[in-house]
Amino acid sequence: MAEQLFWKEIEVDMEIPPLSKIATTRTLVEWAGASGDFNPVHYDMPFAEASGLDGPIVQGALKRQWLVQFITGWMGDEGTLKKFSCKYRALDYPRNMKTMTEPEDGETWLCKGKVKKKYESDGESLVECAVWVENGKGEVTTEGKAIVALP
Numbered sequence: 001m002a003e004q005l006f007w008k009e010i011e012v013d014m015e016i017p018p019l020s021k022i023a024t025t026r027t028l029v030e031w032a033g034a035s036g037d038f039n040p041v042h043y044d045m046p047f048a049e050a051s052g053l054d055g056p057i058v059q060g061a062l063k064r065q066w067l068v069q070f071i072t073g074w075m076g077d078e079g080t081l082k083k084f085s086c087k088y089r090a091l092d093y094p095r096n097m098k099t100m101t102e103p104e105d106g107e108t109w110l111c112k113g114k115v116k117k118k119y120e121s122d123g124e125s126l127v128e129c130a131v132w133v134e135n136g137k138g139e140v141t142t143e144g145k146a147i148v149a150l151p
Contacts, residue, residue, distance in 0.1 A: 004076035007125035016113035086144030
């Protein structure tokens with residue numbers, strides 16, 4: 001966790017330090033087991049290709065959780081995530097595994113964000129942020145919005 005942020009320190013247009021993420025085919029299977037999302041487009045190459053894809057695709061819900069981890073890590077333990085939403089804009093393909101524990105070289109994603117608004121409402125000090133997942137080409141594949149309450 002980062003140091004605790006305080007509302008008075010926040011500025012509109014402030015950038016949130018990025019969080020890098022890697023997804024491998026193993027990650028997708030682990031996420032399927034944890035989430036119950038066993039759609040074969042996320043782990044079965046022949047099925048994904050028969051579905052018109054270049055291979056298995058990263059689960060949208062996994063990318064959503066990356067963004068939740070990103071924003072809650074930034075706000076600190078005393079912050080509260082009040083609202084979160086996201087939209088999936090493009091497909092992401094995982095890295096294959098080189099060994100049982102080592103991934104092949106490949107895509108690394110960045111979770112990024114920016115403060116859009118700072119306001120008070122019903123006695124709470126709130127910050128609205130734009131958040132997104134960017135692939136290695138700088139393309140936004142998932143975009144969202146978070147509202148956090150800060151001390």
